[in-house]
Amino acid sequence: MRPTSTAIVCAVIPALALTLAVPLVNRLEPRILGLPFVLAWIVAWVLLTPAFLWVAYRSVRG
Amino acid sequence: MNAAIALGIVALVVVATIALGLFGVRKVAMDPQEFIVGGRRIGALLLWLLLAGEIYTTFTFLGAAGWAYGKGAPAYYILCYGACAYILSFFVAPVVHRLARERGYLTGPDFFADRYGSRALGALVALLGFLMLVPYVTLQLTGLQILLHIAGYSVIDPVVAVAIGFFLVALFTFAAGLRGAAWASVAKDGLVLLGVLFAGLVLPTHFFGSPAGALDAVLRDHPNWLTIAGPGAPNGITWVVTTTILTGCGFYMWPQSMAAVYSARDEDTLRRNAVFLPLYQVMLLLVFFAGFTALEVMPGLQGSAADQSFMLVVQKYYSPSVLGFVASAGTLAALVPAAAQLLAAASIVGKNVFADYGITRSAAAQTRTTRILVLVVALLAFAFWALAKTTLVGLLLIGYNGITQLFPGVILGLAARRPPALAVGAGIIAGLVTLTAFAARGVSQLAGVNTGLVALAINAAVLGIASALARTPVREGAPAGS
Numbered sequence: 001m002r003p004t005s006t007a008i009v010c011a012v013i014p015a016l017a018l019t020l021a022v023p024l025v026n027r028l029e030p031r032i033l034g035l036p037f038v039l040a041w042i043v044a045w046v047l048l049t050p051a052f053l054w055v056a057y058r059s060v061r062g
Numbered sequence: 063m064n065a066a067i068a069l070g071i072v073a074l075v076v077v078a079t080i081a082l083g084l085f086g087v088r089k090v091a092m093d094p095q096e097f098i099v100g101g102r103r104i105g106a107l108l109l110w111l112l113l114a115g116e117i118y119t120t121f122t123f124l125g126a127a128g129w130a131y132g133k134g135a136p137a138y139y140i141l142c143y144g145a146c147a148y149i150l151s152f153f154v155a156p157v158v159h160r161l162a163r164e165r166g167y168l169t170g171p172d173f174f175a176d177r178y179g180s181r182a183l184g185a186l187v188a189l190l191g192f193l194m195l196v197p198y199v200t201l202q203l204t205g206l207q208i209l210l211h212i213a214g215y216s217v218i219d220p221v222v223a224v225a226i227g228f229f230l231v232a233l234f235t236f237a238a239g240l241r242g243a244a245w246a247s248v249a250k251d252g253l254v255l256l257g258v259l260f261a262g263l264v265l266p267t268h269f270f271g272s273p274a275g276a277l278d279a280v281l282r283d284h285p286n287w288l289t290i291a292g293p294g295a296p297n298g299i300t301w302v303v304t305t306t307i308l309t310g311c312g313f314y315m316w317p318q319s320m321a322a323v324y325s326a327r328d329e330d331t332l333r334r335n336a337v338f339l340p341l342y343q344v345m346l347l348l349v350f351f352a353g354f355t356a357l358e359v360m361p362g363l364q365g366s367a368a369d370q371s372f373m374l375v376v377q378k379y380y381s382p383s384v385l386g387f388v389a390s391a392g393t394l395a396a397l398v399p400a401a402a403q404l405l406a407a408a409s410i411v412g413k414n415v416f417a418d419y420g421i422t423r424s425a426a427a428q429t430r431t432t433r434i435l436v437l438v439v440a441l442l443a444f445a446f447w448a449l450a451k452t453t454l455v456g457l458l459l460i461g462y463n464g465i466t467q468l469f470p471g472v473i474l475g476l477a478a479r480r481p482p483a484l485a486v487g488a489g490i491i492a493g494l495v496t497l498t499a500f501a502a503r504g505v506s507q508l509a510g511v512n513t514g515l516v517a518l519a520i521n522a523a524v525l526g527i528a529s530a531l532a533r534t535p536v537r538e539g540a541p542a543g544s
Contacts (some may be wrong), residue, residue: 003153010253011149011457018142019306023299026290028281031219034274042141046340049145051335053152 005034009019017045068213072393072448076227079249079394080234086245109283118254118345119399120205122371123392125454126346127261130353132368134287136297139306144343147311152336155314156329159474163324169408170320170468177475180483181418186490187468188414191317192439194406194464198316199443201457202400203228206393207447212373224447232440235401236433243401244309247412250394250502255345257391260384261372266355268379273351279358287357293510304482305459308514315320318406324325327463354441369454404443408435454533459506463514467493470522481529489525493517 008055032040122140127136159171165176170191175184177530178407203224210223234242266276280287291298313319326332356371360378363371376388422431471486496517500506506513 007153011152015149017148018145019303019310022138022290022303022306023293026299028289030160030343034272034277036135038135039347039350041137041140043344046141046145046343047118047342049149050337053149053340055334056152057337 002060003056004059006059010052010056010059014045014049018042018049065180065213065215065217067360068215068386069210069218072210072213072390075249075253075390076393076397079246079398080230082249083234083242083246083460084144086242086397109251118251118342118395120202120396121454121458122346122349123254123257123395124205124373125201125458126349126358126529127372128366128369129455129530131349131357131363131371132365133297134284135290136302137353138290139302139309141343141346141350142302143309143313144346145340146306147313148336148339150310151314151323152333154472154476155326155332155336157321158320158472159326159329159332167324167369168315169413170412171410172313173320173475174468174471174486175414175418177469177480178483178486180197180487183483183487184418186487187471188503189412190464190490192407192492194461195317195403195439196443196446198461199400199403199407199439199460200446202279202396203443203447203453204405204454204457206396208370209389209392209396210371212377213385215377221448225444227393228400228440228444231397231401232404232437234397235436243398243405246394246398246401250391250398253391254395254489257388258345258348258352260388261376262345263294263351266351266374269355269359274352276355276358280354283358287354295510296507298492298510301507301512304510304512304515308466308512308518309462311469311518312462312514315465315468315472316403316406317410318402319407321402321409330365352375366454366456379389395523397493403435404439405432407439408432411435420459439462459514460501463497463512463517464494466514466518467497468519469518470525474525481525482532485511485525485528485532488528493521496520 002003022042025038027037030037035043100229126137126140129140159172161177163166165172167173167176169188171184171187174187175181178308207220207224210218210227219238234246263273266273270276270279277288285348290302293300295301314323324330328334352372356375359375360371363374372387373385373392376385409432412428412435417428417429422428467490470489474480474486494517497513500508500513500517508516
């Protein structure tokens with residue numbers, strides 16, 4: 001089964017958020033639940049990755 | 063007395079885990095298929111634990127905390143790269159698995175040998191994997207030595223302790239194979255989870271009222287500790303991004319990760335694992351909290367001593383039984399991945415050098431050779447540990463820089479039209495030469511860029527040029543071996 005365009009978009013978004021986007025959010029403020037903003041951003045995207053991959057999974061499963 | 067209690071707990075846990083591993087394989091007959099890839103029948107839950115078992119190693123348990131302690135924000139890359147690797151694996155692993163099943167691959171190098179129709183390329187990849195696994199196994203040994211040293215309140219000779227622990231695991235690997243390691247992961251992951259919850263939540267709460275309180279304390283003393291330095295700075299933002307990309311690409315290139323991909327029951331199991339494995343990664347946040355807490359409670363540890371930071375806090379402020387419990391979690395985090403890594407290093411050389419070149423001929427001889435090689439790798443890593451003592455992070459990055467050189471070959475190997483084996487091999491060798499040249503000059507960052515990524519770019523360029531010159535792509539269904 002070939003990757004659908006939905007699957008590719010769902011994979012690229014969190015991958016970019018965790019790599020090329022990190023320099024854009026490399027700030028201390030605003031702190032979220034005590035975490036520096038950059039760390040909160042990373043944790044949020046690690047937690048969101050399964051949601052994106054789940055959508056990708058549903059799309060390749062048809 | 064304190065040492066006896068703490069070490070007694072560690073010993074009890076290690077023996078119980080080995081017993082669990084052997085119990086898990088008590089009715090399984092050992093042939094190479096079973097020994098190396100668990101008979102390709104490993105289901106979603108056990109596979110999850112096996113893959114996670116290879117992630118939550120001593121590096122996570124001590125090294126990540128050590129980095130949070132010693133370097134601060136650059137440690138965040140460890141949280142990023144796992145998720146990136148799983149995203150990549152969502153697409154790549156199922157295809158690799160299908161090829162492995164159809165064409166009967168046992169080892170990572172088999173993929174190269176078959177897809178590029180070259181036994182020599184398979185052997186080159188096997189030797190590279192073998193070499194890069196030695197520092198990785200040494201990393202586990204260094205962690206083991208730190209843990210036993212601290213749990214023994216410095217009374218036990220670390221060399222003796224490591225020797226005992228390590229030969230125990232070599233023996234365990236020898237007997238149980240991959241499925242046994244997967245079962246041992248069950249015990250390990252449970253205990254490591256508890257250990258990390260303790261270190262990441264109980265420790266900061268004890269000293270600062272909450273994890274956020276620990277971060278406040280760090281910011282008071284080190285205002286820039288929790289944000290990443292600018293581009294071009296050592297371990298600055300450029301380094302974090304390039305290292306995330308490099309290690310994210312390299313993650314599944316490890317022979318033991320390839321074996322785990324082969325060992326899955328089906329492609330869907332792998333896809334579902336890729337979806338949910340990032341959740342497991344969040345545990346690392348707690349490990350960072352432990353490192354930041356230690357920085358405030360016990361400042362002043364320099365260099366590789368930072369790897370000991372939060373264990374020293376536990377030793378100083380908690381009872382021997384608590385120390386024993388946390389140390390036993392760490393000990394399993396060293397021993398179980400070490401078992402999988404030993405097995406991987408032994409099986410790739412056993413298969414892609416000894417068997418493929420006709421040195422071992424029967425399946426029984428192959429299993430026997432693999433088992434003997436397990437002991438050989440264990441001895442090599444032990445010697446490396448005794449001779450060259452490097453930090454945990456240093457050891458891991460040596461291995462990652464090298465193993466990631468396989469990435470272009472794996473990705474291009476999935477295509478119907480593939481470059482010739484010679485081009486892939488030339489790229490790998492160019493990448494390794496680049497790495498060696500940087501290492502000889504003691505350079506690990508070039509204007510902030512991780513040199514592993516520079517080597518990967520040179521590797522890809524050489525591959526591209528060589529295949530353009532050759533212009534004879536290997537077609538689908540080319541015969542294996544040559």
